[in-house]
Amino acid sequence: EIVMTQSPATLSVSPGERATLSCRASQSVGGNLAWYQQKPGQAPRLLIYGASIRATGIPARFSGSASGTEFTLTISILQSEDSAVYYCQQYNNWPRNSFGGGTKVEIK
Amino acid sequence: EVQLVESGGGLVQPGGSLRLSCAASGFTVSTNYLHWVRQAPGKGLEWVSVIYSGGSIYYADSVKGRFTISRDNSKNTVFLQMNSLRAEDTAVYYCARAMTAVPYFDFWGQGTLVTVSS
Numbered sequence: 001e002i003v004m005t006q007s008p009a010t011l012s013v014s015p016g017e018r019a020t021l022s023c024r025a026s027q028s029v030g031g032n033l034a035w036y037q038q039k040p041g042q043a044p045r046l047l048i049y050g051a052s053i054r055a056t057g058i059p060a061r062f063s064g065s066a067s068g069t070e071f072t073l074t075i076s077i078l079q080s081e082d083s084a085v086y087y088c089q090q091y092n093n094w095p096r097n098s099f100g101g102g103t104k105v106e107i108k
Numbered sequence: 109e110v111q112l113v114e115s116g117g118g119l120v121q122p123g124g125s126l127r128l129s130c131a132a133s134g135f136t137v138s139t140n141y142l143h144w145v146r147q148a149p150g151k152g153l154e155w156v157s158v159i160y161s162g163g164s165i166y167y168a169d170s171v172k173g174r175f176t177i178s179r180d181n182s183k184n185t186v187f188l189q190m191n192s193l194r195a196e197d198t199a200v201y202y203c204a205r206a207m208t209a210v211p212y213f214d215f216w217g218q219g220t221l222v223t224v225s226s
Contacts, residue, residue: 036213043202055214087153091212098155099155
């Protein structure tokens, strides 16, 4: 079973600043990684797939990158509406897939 | 416009059964890959099951033998029959679409809450 570990659990960032979220896989998942944003009371929304490909309609301030088993979601210029929980998901051995525990982004 | 609307959640006793529905619009379920993903209260996301466009079916180990996914192409709807329910099955159950066999999900329903408690 591939375990996804996200850090930090909570990130507090001021509007206009950069937010950097990390996700580590317990073994190689190649580029088979997605990021989702979930706001309270809402379903998750796909932000990134293939580790770095923005989904349709996602603003350019969201970007994804990978280095080995370490993945990063960067929000370049944080806006108030970006307050949410962010989850990474690996799908290397699809159809099986697994999610990280989430990072909560708070606006200072 | 693509939409997924779940229904059928509720309160059920341990050992009981429940059938969830996911009605799709704006696309055809039989040519897409429909998944169920759940989220326990205050917790993260857990993949549950998928039905492929070709009809292949897969389950997470935690629900195998207890849950059954199916679809009705005439109603453009996917179902999740849940039997032998346990307290740990308590969660919001989301229906989610993947356009290919690769399971990242571009559209999600709003979810339906299942509570297993005596």
